[in-house]
Structure formats: C-alpha cells, structure tokens
Amino acid sequence: MSGDVSDTTELQPLDLESSRVSVQIPAVRYDQQGEMSDDERIGIAMRNFVKDFGRVAAIYMESCVHCGACAEACHYYVQTGDPRYTPIWKLEPFKQAYKREASPLAPVYRLLNLKSKVTVKQLREWQELIYDSCTMCGRCTMVCPMSIDIATLVGLARHGMFQAGLVPHELWAVAERAKREGSPLGATAQVFEDRVDWMGDEHEVEMHMNEDQADYLVTMSSIEIQKYPESMAAIAKVMNAIDASWTFHSDGYEATNFGMLSGNAEWQKAMTVKIIETAIKVGAKAVILPECGHAYGALRWQGANQYGKPLPFRVMHVSEFLAELVTNGRLKLNQVDRSVTFHDPCQVSRRGGATQAPRVVLKALGVDLREMQDSAEYNWCCGGGGGVVTIHRADALRYKTFEIKMRQVNETGAQMLLSTCANCRQTFDDGQEHFHWDKTMHSLLELVADNIVETEQ
Amino acid sequence: MDLLTFARGPALQAAFTIFLIGTFWRLLGVLLLRRKLDHSEPRQPALAGAFKGQIAHLWPYQPFASRVMASYLLGYAFHIGLVVVIFFYLPHILFIQDLFGVSWPALPHAVVNAVGGITLMALVALLVKRLMNPVTRLISNFDDYFTWFVTVTPLVTGMLAVAQVGARYETLLALHLLSVALLLIWFPFGKLMHAFFFVAARATTGMIFERRGTHS
Numbered sequence: 063m064s065g066d067v068s069d070t071t072e073l074q075p076l077d078l079e080s081s082r083v084s085v086q087i088p089a090v091r092y093d094q095q096g097e098m099s100d101d102e103r104i105g106i107a108m109r110n111f112v113k114d115f116g117r118v119a120a121i122y123m124e125s126c127v128h129c130g131a132c133a134e135a136c137h138y139y140v141q142t143g144d145p146r147y148t149p150i151w152k153l154e155p156f157k158q159a160y161k162r163e164a165s166p167l168a169p170v171y172r173l174l175n176l177k178s179k180v181t182v183k184q185l186r187e188w189q190e191l192i193y194d195s196c197t198m199c200g201r202c203t204m205v206c207p208m209s210i211d212i213a214t215l216v217g218l219a220r221h222g223m224f225q226a227g228l229v230p231h232e233l234w235a236v237a238e239r240a241k242r243e244g245s246p247l248g249a250t251a252q253v254f255e256d257r258v259d260w261m262g263d264e265h266e267v268e269m270h271m272n273e274d275q276a277d278y279l280v281t282m283s284s285i286e287i288q289k290y291p292e293s294m295a296a297i298a299k300v301m302n303a304i305d306a307s308w309t310f311h312s313d314g315y316e317a318t319n320f321g322m323l324s325g326n327a328e329w330q331k332a333m334t335v336k337i338i339e340t341a342i343k344v345g346a347k348a349v350i351l352p353e354c355g356h357a358y359g360a361l362r363w364q365g366a367n368q369y370g371k372p373l374p375f376r377v378m379h380v381s382e383f384l385a386e387l388v389t390n391g392r393l394k395l396n397q398v399d400r401s402v403t404f405h406d407p408c409q410v411s412r413r414g415g416a417t418q419a420p421r422v423v424l425k426a427l428g429v430d431l432r433e434m435q436d437s438a439e440y441n442w443c444c445g446g447g448g449g450v451v452t453i454h455r456a457d458a459l460r461y462k463t464f465e466i467k468m469r470q471v472n473e474t475g476a477q478m479l480l481s482t483c484a485n486c487r488q489t490f491d492d493g494q495e496h497f498h499w500d501k502t503m504h505s506l507l508e509l510v511a512d513n514i515v516e517t518e519q
Numbered sequence: 520m521d522l523l524t525f526a527r528g529p530a531l532q533a534a535f536t537i538f539l540i541g542t543f544w545r546l547l548g549v550l551l552l553r554r555k556l557d558h559s560e561p562r563q564p565a566l567a568g569a570f571k572g573q574i575a576h577l578w579p580y581q582p583f584a585s586r587v588m589a590s591y592l593l594g595y596a597f598h599i600g601l602v603v604v605i606f607f608y609l610p611h612i613l614f615i616q617d618l619f620g621v622s623w624p625a626l627p628h629a630v631v632n633a634v635g636g637i638t639l640m641a642l643v644a645l646l647v648k649r650l651m652n653p654v655t656r657l658i659s660n661f662d663d664y665f666t667w668f669v670t671v672t673p674l675v676t677g678m679l680a681v682a683q684v685g686a687r688y689e690t691l692l693a694l695h696l697l698s699v700a701l702l703l704i705w706f707p708f709g710k711l712m713h714a715f716f717f718v719a720a721r722a723t724t725g726m727i728f729e730r731r732g733t734h735s
Contacts, residue, residue, distance in 0.1 A: 117552040118723055124549055125720040127713050128663050129594070130654040131579075134586035145653040154658075166548025167708065205583045207591070208717050209576045209724040209735050363731060366558035373560070415562055415732030439733055440582040 082454055082492075092186040095227035095234055100182040103226045107185055111156055111222030112164045114327075122215055123160045125208040126150055132202035132212060137442055137463040138195045149202040149212045152191040155180045156219045185228055192219050193230045194456035197447035199408040204440070213413070216448075220325025229324055230453045237324035240284075240333065246320045249287040251312035257291050258310055265295035268302055273309035279346040279375075280310055281317040281337060283354035285484040293353060293484070296511035297380065303514045304392045308350075314340025317357035318485075322364070323449035334360060334368040341375050348376040350383050353507055355409035355447060355483040362414060379410050380507055381482045385419035388426035394515035397428035403476035404431065405467070405490070405503070406441040407483030420482055420506055427513060432474040442466045444481075446489025464493040471501055480506045523689050526696035534700035541707025546715055562732030572725020572735045573718065590648070593641045600638025604631055604674065628681075635678050642671050662709040669705045672698035 098106075130148060133139040138147035145151070162168060162177040171177045200213040223229060229237075240246035249257070255271060262269035270276065278301065286293040294310075301308040314337040321329025338361075341349045351357050362377045378386075387393035404420055411417040417438045424431050436442055445463035450456055467490075471479055479501050481487055490503035520528075579587050605611055609625035616622040625631075646667055649655040676698050680691035705711065724735040 115552075117549065117554040118727075120549045120552050121716060121719045121723055124545070125713055125716040127710050128649075128655065128658045128660070129590060130652065130658060131583075131587045131590065133654045135583055139654070143653075145657040148654045148658055151658050166545045170708070203724065203735065204580060205587060207576055207594075208713065209572055209721040211724050211727070211735075363559050366560070367555065370558070372558045376560070412733065413728075413731070415728070417733060436582045440580065 082457060092189045093229065093231035093234070094186075095229060095231075098227065103228070104180060104182050104185065107182075107222040107226035107228065108159050108163060108180065109222075110225040110327075111159060111219060114218055114221065115160070115164055118211075119215060119218060120160070120165070122210045122212075123157055123165070125210055126157075127208065129207060131205050131207060132210075135201040135205035137199075137201075137445060137466055138459065141462045141465065142459070146191060147195050149196070149216075150210070152188070152196055153212065153215050153219060155184045155188050156215070156222070182226075185223065185226065189223065189228050189230065190456075192216060192223055193233060193448075194450065194453050195459060197408070197443045197445065197450050199443035199447055200413045201408075201440070201443065204412070217322075217325070220323075221327055222325075224325035230455070232452045232454055233320070233324050233449045236449075236452050237320035237326060237329060240316070240318070240320040241326075241329045244336075245284040245287070245316045246318060247284040247288045249282075249284040249316065251315070254282070254287055254310070254315050255312055257287055258294055261291050261295040262298070265292075265299070267295050267298045269294075269298055270301075270309040272311055272313075273307075273344065276307050276309035276344045277347045278306055278308040278350055279314065279337070279341045279344055279348075280308055280350045281315055281352055281357070282310070283318045283352045283357055283484050284316055285318070285354070285488055286352055287315075289488060290484055290505065292508055293505060296505070296508045297350070297352070299511040299514060300384070300387070300393065300507070303516070304387060309344060311340045311344060313343070314338075317352050317354055317361065319356060319360040320449065322360050323356060330360070330364075331368045334365050337361060338365060338369050338373060341373075346375050348378055348383075351377065351379050353380055353482045353484050353487075353505055355407035355414075355485060358407075358414045358416070359409045379414070379416050379419065379482070381410065381419040381423060382416050384507070384510055385422040388423055393510075394517065395426050395428075395510060396513040396515055398509065398513055399428070400478050401430040401432055401474075401476040402478045402480055403434055403471055403474040404437070404506075405434075405444065405471075405479065405481040405486060406438055407481060407486050408441065408443050408447055410482060411441060412439040420480075423506060423510060424480075427509065429478075430476075432476045434470040434474055436470065442470065444486040444489040444493075446485055446492075451485060451489050451492070460489070461493060461496050464489070464497075468493065468497065468499055468501070479503050480509065482506045521689075521693075523693040523696070526693040526700070530697055530700045531703075534703035538703040538706050542712070542715070545707050545712055549716075550719065557730070559730075561730045563729065565726040565730035568725035568727070568729025568735065569722035570725070571729065572721035572723075575725070575734060576721050590645075593645050593648070596641035597638045597645070600634050600641065601670075601674075603634045604638060604677070607631060632678070632681065635674060639671070639674055639678070642667065642674070665705065666709045666711055669698070669702045670711075673702055 132149040136147055136149050158177050159180045162171045196216050198213040198216055203211045236246040243250050258269050258271055280297055319330055319333045321333050351361060358379045366373045444467055445460045481503055487503045579591055607626040608631045612622050612625050649659055676695040679685050680695050728735040
C-alpha cells in the first residue's frame, strides 16, 4: 500500500513528538491508496480534476507563456536549483489534460493528437511535485507576469490525485483520521474536553465548554490541542479579560482542514460545515479561528462557498480579533521591552489579507519589531504548509527550504521569534531541532495573554 | 497569379479570417465558462483589483527584482520594439490606412530600423535563454519555439525586404506578407493568445486578492 518506510497507518497515526525516520527508498517514489486498475485510476484523476474547472482555472491554464519566473519565487527551486520544482511544471500533466480534455481547442488537440493522454505513470511521478514540494504558499502568484494563481491550481490537481488514490501516505492517513475521529492528531471531542479542563486547572483560568449560547465560538487547531495546549489557556484569558460571552464546543472545535490539504473535497466540506453548524447553533456572532494558517483560508475565504451561502457570523483569525481588541481599547497590554521578528503565515497574510493585524498587536505590545528582509505578503514559507510537514520522505527537502527562514531570522538579530500559526510553529520547532538552531518560535497569542493589564471591574 | 498577389490577397484574407474566428472561439470558450459565486464576506470591494492587477504585474515586485529583471527587460525590449516596428513604420501605416482609413505619423526609417535590430536581438537573447536556462528548457514545448519562429520571421523578412538583401524586393515582400499570414494563422492556437488572456488573468487574480484585502 505504501511506497516508503514510514510506519504511519490508520491504527498508528502520525506522531509529531518522537524522532522521525525520513529515509527515501530510491526505487519507490510514490504512495498509492486503494485497489484499482491504472485505467480506472487515470479516469478518476482526470474527472475529478476537471470537475471544478470553471472560468478562473481555465483562464489561468490558457495564460502561461512559459517564462519561468515562478521558479524564482519558489523556495524549492531557489534552494535546490532543480528545474522540476518550477511551480508551473508541477501542473504539467494537468495542463496537458486541460488542453486535451477541456479547453476550447480540445477537439483539435485530440483529433491531431497534439497532446497525448496523461498516464498513471506521469501522475505517480508528479505526486512528489503536487504534494512534497508545494506548500501552496502562493509566492509564485506574485511574481507571475500573467498573475496566474498556481497555488489554486495545485489545490485543484490534488482533488484529482486524492480520488485516484495517489496521495503521500502520511498525508492521506492524517486526513482519513481527521474525517473518522474529528481531528487529524487524535484530538477527539473527549480528548479536547479533557485537555481544556486540564489547561483551565493548570492556569487557573475559567473555561467555557459547550455553552448553549455564546457570542464567540472559539476554535482550535489539533496541533495546539496536542502540542501547544497553552494556546487554549491563552485565548481563554483574553476572552475572560474582555468579559466576552464565549465558548469552546465539542461539536465544532477542530479548525484544521486536512480534507482541503489532501485534496478530498467532500471531507473538506464536512469539516467546514461542522464548525458552521455549531456556530449557528450557539448563535455566535463570530467564529475565532486559532493560530493556524490554512484554517483561515478554509473558513474565512472558502467556508461560505462550501456552505453554499453567506455565513451569518463573522470569521476572524485570532490575530485579527486581538488587533480589533487593542484598537478599540477593550484589551490593554503591558509593554514588552524586547526586539521581535514576525513570521507571516502565508495563508493568513499573503493569501488571506490579514497582514497588518499582527503588526497592530505588536505595536500595542510596544516591542521593537524587526521585519525580515522579505516580510508580510512577500514572506518565505516556513516549508511546512500545505500538509508538507506531515510527509516524512519530504523532510530533507523541507529542511533545505527552512534554511532561508533561519538566515532571514538571524539577519534581523531580534531577541524573539513570533508567528500566528501552530503549523508554522511546529515546522520551526522541527527545524530548530534538526539544525540545533538557537531560535525558538513563540506564539503571538500567548505573548498577548501573558501581558494583559488586569483592570479593576 | 504571382506570389506577391497571392500573399497580398487570398493568403492574408484567409489568415485574417482564421485569426478572427479562432481568437473569438478560444476567448469565448474560456470566458463563457461558469464562475461560481463567491459567498465569502469581502474585506473590501473586489472590482478595483481588476485594474490594480493590470498595473502591478507590469513590473516585478522588489523582492523578486534581482532574480527576474533581465527577463523583464528583454521582454519589454521586444514587445515595445514590435509595437514600434508594426505601427510606426511608414509602409505599415499606409497599409493600415488602405484597409481601415485611419493613419498617424510615422517614425523615421532609421529609427524603425534600429528598433527592429534591437527587437531581433532581444528575441534571439530570449531564445538563447530559453534553451540554456534549465527551467525554461524543461518547461518549453513546441508552442514556445514555433511561436518564437512565427514572431521572428516577419521581422527578419521585413528587414531583409527593406534592405533588399537576398532576393528581389517583390519576392522578399511576398515572403514577408506570407510570414505575417503564418503568424495570424498560428495566433489563436498557441501562446500568442496571452495578448488577450493576460488581461483576464490579471483581472481575475487581482479581484480575488483585492476582495481578501491584499493585492495579487
């Protein structure tokens, strides 16, 4: 079933704590799920790829002039010099399929056989390019003279790859577990409730769980629940400090969406709808998304489209929420006399538009903000987004890309490293361990929670 | 019918017809596809992004400049060069006036000639880059090379005709017109269509990101 040496299975899911084995078996470079013939596989891949093929994707497919600029924005190409990592090349079989099956000139291409049929062999070869070496960070979109949003196209390509059972095994297993248990990392509803209780006791902070009605539905990412549980205490402190009506809810708490990352459109929808329905049930005015990048894209920008109509509540990344609180004066913060550099999570900043929110909060904290050379919407990805951090065989490549980040952080000379994404944080932690680096990533939310000025009620 | 009469008459007419029908077919085939309504709550109105996107992607953002500037400059050199040569060379203006009845001042022959030379050099440099750079070599296909060929041929035959080098003027002019016909026929089938699609792509991405409160 699996083509590499990872021991991640349904029964033994991904474990982010213990040391990692990331040996590649050179002869086997792809994973495969399910039993089907090659013909079936390719048919399913192509059908699911073109299923969502609307005007936007078609315009992108038609516009490329093969100038190669996208390579120069991509951390995989820049760090390796391997032309296969050129972003638009990652879509080559899908461009071929589009031209042959779906474009306005498709009959001509087929009649004259100008574009040959895509083969399973090609897709297996491309699995590494569609998954291991693309975090869908979208930096290539910004450099493209035609403005082709390649990251979106990679997301569509993953739809085809998932249905055809051509997903890197760990990512597939994580997504499957998220669908089955409600969380990719074993944070089931019961585990979540237990850990919220534990954090409430540990930090002596009042927790709100499963309230019938609340203005704010607060969600978490499983990485935080399992690895950085202090986040739960931190958001509770903030909520209590502003005297908000808020709740965690065991029906809808998991904000990560591995359906989206792995390419399973149905699972993506199911995971999103869970949060939406919970928010409606408790009459939330806003859903607060955790420090997680892709969760923001999944609910803030794709949520209503998954649901099929506008959402009756606001969707806010926690950094936006904090920015609003410090701006309207509801939250007063102590001054933190430290130099700080901030890592932008791609999906919140470049692709989400909430670029200024963390900077507003940092200003309120009074820190000396030292921006990295390429910051805000031009930031370099940590290398762990798009589900890549789950894929063991991609580790060596991921570390290579992480070198950019270490260099840029070091150049700032800042005392403290902050971000607003637990997945980035986990990638930084792993990179730190690998390189024996002296910098540790911290959470902006936790820094805020530690510096709330308690006001006399 | 001699070659020049054929090139001037039926060849160009047929080529224009294929160009028009093909271009409309391919544009409409894409632009008439459905686009799902975006239900997400916009951070700001999206429309301005359609215009901002056109401007923003004219020039690389600063963080990318050092890595892509050479390609941009070469690209601009030949695009602007082609516009100058096609639309500001006196015989071309007369040809257009003959067809459509409109005209405008021409640039001096010497200027157009020099620009033609620069354009040719830029196109050759980009071809060399395409062949030598591992990225462009990998991602290039028949369309890239054939499109280069049909773009360069009218330029070269035109410059030869002006200089009257290599054959009789009438023959060179006929070859020039035939190469233009080839360009027009190929236009709807290959990447020359980016002349239209770039507006659509920049508008699309520009609006998506404007809606999200950032830029493309």
